[in-house]
Amino acid sequence: MFSILLLANLFFFTSCEDGNDDENYKPNYSASIDATNLPAGNKPMTMFEDTESSSKMYNKSDRWFRVNEPLQVIQKGKDSVQISLYSPVGLTDVKIYAKLPNYNKRFVIYTFIKIPAFHRSFHQIPLTAGKNDYLSETGSPITIDKIEGFSSGGIEFSVESSDPLFTKFKKIKSSRLVQFSDSYHLNNPADDPNKYLPMNPVLAKEAITMIINFSYAISHPLYYDTFMNFDRYKKEQAATAGTSINGAINWHGNADDVDGVYDYLTKMQIEQTYTTYIDKRSLYIAMVGGDSAWGGGPLASQWESGYVTGHWKGEMSVWSHEYSHHSGYNHSSNLANSGEGGGQQEMLTHFYKYLIYLNDLPFTDPEILKTYTKTNYLTGTYKKPVFTIDQKNPFLLKYKGEGKWN
Template identity: 75%
Template sequence: MITNIKRWLFASLLITGFLIFTSCNDDDQSTAYNASYLPSIDATNLPIGNRSMTMFEDDESPSKMYDKQDRWFRVNEPMQVIQKGKDSVQISLYSPVGLTDVRIYAKLANYDKKFLIYNFTKIPAFHRSFHQIPMVAGKNDYLLETGNAVTIDKITGFSSGAIEFSVESSDPLFAKFKKIKSSHLVQFNDGYHINELGKYLPMNPVLAKEAIAMIINYSYALSHPIYYDTFINFNRYKQEQATQAGTVVNGATDWHGNNEDVDGKYDYLPKTEIEKIYWNYLDNRTVYMAMVGGDSAWGGGPLASQWESGYVTGHWVGEMSVWSHEYSHHIGFSHSSNLANSGEGGGQQEMLTHFYKYLIYLKDLPFTDPEVLKGWTKTKYLTGTYKKPVFNINPKNPFLLKYKGDGKWN
């Protein structure tokens, strides 16, 4: 049965509009259809009607970043396309570095091929703008993913679910975004500092930009094949550390759960559970990023937090121990588990920090240059005083010793 929406699309596309195809590789150019595609777009120079803006400007009201209906993104989709009404889309780039050659494709409910509706030559960092869906404006030719052309008549508008969007780009940064396996939804939540000011402190756009860079990098690190292999085989990692040190394994020999340790006896997790836990770190739950002002950072439920210094300088030099700890509380682990605590002989806090530093050393993170944000220079928006973060790796880093500069995720 064809629903009302499908019947309308079917009629619009196939009866009154007709779809015309032509191959870009057609040898007989005398009969080839001469498609006329929509022009490319430079998002750094848009007409006023597109309502172009830069999100998280330093002096932007923090109320905007705390608006959870308006400011949110999934870590594997920093380049976001959202339908607005029946005739427009909002594009947003949650990234401190812009993108080039961004192609946005559409797919209609009754047509199984994707076709190009926007080709952006440039999209600057933290950009947002609004664009009319071109099919609403009139009849146009569109480039299919296959390289063929399709002509689509004017369509008066799109109900929810009648059109889907996807993004592609040749930009190397976008290629890193696509490797991220986590689909965590990231938001900032002012409820913590409103209800417990002092224990938590308000953030601002300067800190939010640093936090966004950090969580994209962190999600990339968790998704990395070397991290997956090390996480799944943590017992091997512990043995390798002991061998390098010329000692026996110190403390727990593998991942263990939340039960209290008694006389060196741990509730070790089976491999099947370890695999499941790894993917829990990369699921689609919501994380609220916050900042603490007291003696302790906090995590649990949707919350993961750290101090201002961690956002401004710490993550650029790989000091991710606190964040790893609080994020593990967010996933569901207590201080009794070495998935949250370092524990005897080291746990995930230590391992993740070593690995993160190795990725900075390899320049194998989406963002490795603190100059892209210069957060430490923006003293007007900070409570502490900071110097430019300068990264150095310990020559005894276990990942450096094992991989010796290899292992970059190509």
């Protein structure tokens, strides 16, 4: 009954007035917010602090995000929102818009001067505080009467920003739901107690950084073009090497390969396969300590070194392999295997390194997190990761420094 009454209130009693008849009227917009300096009432915090209990990162109902929405706005109760930024670098000039069911324009409810890395805070929805002026997406002021509160679906939120980092976030096509799961290391087999190892917030920050970069890479136009024309990529590799094509000449599926006969995918199937890498399924990130990394179902994992230094150097072979298992492909498919002339595992790694070379990933500087220096939180010993690219990288040879996603 409450939601029906509230909806009626929105449609019949909420006043959304475009502009004002008084040409001298000066709208009174809410002040801009600096999230680096919030009062205690907003409950500001930094997620994934080095010393934070790992139990918080493993709370899947509280810590989760979609890779194309690192800045997350979630309604809490009838009158508040929780704002969380899953990024190792903060954002500037952020506008959060609201949309009401009975009004066809979005309007700004918060303007943030700064939101720091891994920030979370809570804010009252200003419409529930009183009658206010708001800037619409078309640039005109609107005045909205006080609304007592919102049921689920009674208000929608969206985010815009002029920050170049946010521009990169907006390009990500993947909508994977990222979470950390402790179910793997808590249920290690008795004969392999180190099959999976627990992660901590230090490693979680690296994993988040990596999955955003990885998701940007597989959303990139050059990657999509190469994926859709993998047969061309194989021919170009062979021509450069002066050899015949090694192994399969195009993508093939999970059927067993017998005497060089492959279950090649049609163009339509390749397009469908691409969507399995970027769809909305859940991804549980984990870490292994045994002889093998694992992937399948929601799981994708790798060793500690992959999180600390590997991805900064573009060493994405293991992650790509396990992510392909997570996406539904087994060792019979070159979407997962690395033999028979290479497949996704090899191509993605070459491409990822080319993007680092172009400085065309959201994050390319390991000094952002300095995880390699945090020995108290690591089992291994690491040096600062230094990136180099092989001059025979097939993307470097073909594009010669061009192809940056502008």
